[in-house]
Amino acid sequence: MSNKIKPLSRRNFIKTSTAISGGAMMAPNILVADHHGQKLRIAHVGTGGRAGAHVNMAAGEGCICNTYCDVDESKWGSAKSKWPKAKGYRDYREMLEKEKDNYDAVSIATPDHHHYPAAIQAMKLGKHVYCEKPLTHTVWEARQLGIARDKYKLATQMGNQGHSNEGNRLMVEWIQQGALGKISEVHCWTNRPVWPQPVANPKKADPIPGSIDWDVYVGPAPKTQLYKKGVYPFKWRGFWNFGAGALGDMGCHTMDAFFWAMDPGAPTSVECVKKSEMIDGNFPKSSVVKMKFPARDGRPAFDFYWYDGGEKPDAALGLGRKLPGTGCIFVGDKSSIMSAGDYGDSPRIIPEAKMREIGRPEKTIERSVGHYKEFVLAATGKKPIDYPGSNFGYASPFSETVLLGNVALRCEGELKWDSKNIKVTNNDEANKYVNKEYHNDWPAPAA
Incomplete structure (x- = not known):
């Protein structure tokens, strides 16, 4: 069997040794020393649905969680069972600010329109960010997170695990x-x-369950987006807002x-x-x-x-x-x-x-050690910040x-x-x- 393939250009390939020896990217901001050693303290923005996988990945990597949030308090269970002493919130803006001394990194798994507001607030606070795909809701937001990654020298990873x-x-x-x-x-x-696609915007709201803060769920979207049973928690992807x-x-x-x-x-x-x-x-x-x-x-x-x-x-x-x-x-x-x-x-x-x-x-x-593990290694300073393959320098x-x-x-x-x-x-x-x-x-x- 012949293999007539030209030598590979090394362009854009993950080469950790080169990054370290050449100083291509500085190591992440030094983490606040953790009482348990080099474990990453992570705050979860979202705990239900896809976010539940983030909770499991963090727990699997031995991360510590002191705080988490989800607009639906009934979805706190997965995080609460793993970290019973952690404090829960329904508004990530409040959590990120109030708990800023209690976490080093943020894991974001929300509807797309919340990716950027949560990520940019965390990065401005000097926190490393793992964010689900698509990285953002708009083209402009994606550009900004690439800029933020370079500006704040933080470990980042988009959740395109493939x-x-x-x-x-x-x-x-x-x-x-x-x-x-x-x-x-x-x-x-x-x-x-x-x-469901295509969908019409609801003209009449259904009763909002008491566990859900719908105003926070709507967030930066127009308030004319009314609550409709079924749209939350999964069928929101077809709505432009x-x-x-x-x-x-x-x-x-x-x-x-x-x-x-x-x-x-x-x-x-x-x-x-x-x-x-x-x-x-x-x-x-x-x-x-x-x-x-x-x-x-x-x-x-x-x-x-x-x-x-x-x-x-x-x-x-x-x-x-x-x-x-x-x-x-x-x-x-x-x-x-x-x-x-x-x-x-x-x-x-x-x-x-x-x-x-x-x-x-x-x-x-x-070859990868694992998509989430790449992020944890970079966020704890064991690898450079461009070690995660889908860091925001690529993902943006x-x-x-x-x-x-x-x-x-x-x-x-x-x-x-x-x-x-x-x-x-x-x-x-x-x-x-x-x-x-x-x-x-x-x-x-x-x-």
Whole structure:
């Protein structure tokens, strides 16, 4: 079996030894000494739903929790059972300020519209941050968290756990070692949404359970977003004021190998080329988004396509293999790669004859010790702050790209994108979706 792969460019790969010896990033701010040694004291913003996994991950890493919050007191159980002496809150703004001497890091798992306000408050207090995907709710917010990470020299990690998987590493190694040749197109698709889309904003509120602080849940969103049983706790993703739709939910997973391997920089344009009905400005059931990326560092320009809600690329791109329900395809002039699932699962070079010819790539990327463990090691100073693979230096521009697709959903035609000035240059209406108005005096300051 031959393996005709060019030597790998080390660009953008995690190389801890280089980071340490070269001083690429300083170690995180020294933690307040903990009475139990080098254990991370973590405050949880969210304890129910997906946040319950954060609670379990923190406990599994031996972290200490002195305080946690969730707008729904009935969801405190997982944290309360693990840390019975910890103090619970329903408003993270109050918790982050009052308890600032009792935690070193914050773990955020809330509806998307709360990611940025919670993260930026914590970072301004000098706290390390682990935040669920999408990193933020808007393009502008994503830019700010990248700035904050560099400004405050903090350990960070976005919760796109597939970034630590083997499959994504294999795809990056194949692509950057030249197995595909020149790539002209990348296609990513997901079986989401698995929640209701499109949705209309509720016109009449249901009775609010006494355990829920709905005003805090609404937070920076308009107060016209009324409580509706079922929207909370899971079916909020289809609402523009709370979520980021299928692209925001899964793009940070499914598009990860693309952004890592191609190192594309910002797109020059984005366009929604197909979408189903939108109601009250909320997300459609299905869409197709196209982005154009320029030539860069010897790599030719290429097009990227995103599909959701049952839309998929041309089946012929599978080169004899059936397209999975969720996956991605890189189209090169020598061969292609297809993976199944949202996390870089089971990648294969196609056609199969090329897979047999090329074989596995040279192993050049450090394998992960675990997505959450990476964050804990960096936050406790055992590794540099850029050790987590999806630290905000990577996750910020990645999330900007993902969320720019949502801007295109609200507009007609191709949008020309000026990344340096974070602005659409040919459609003034589009720029109001690059960020948003913050309501109810909810703080969301710049970095």
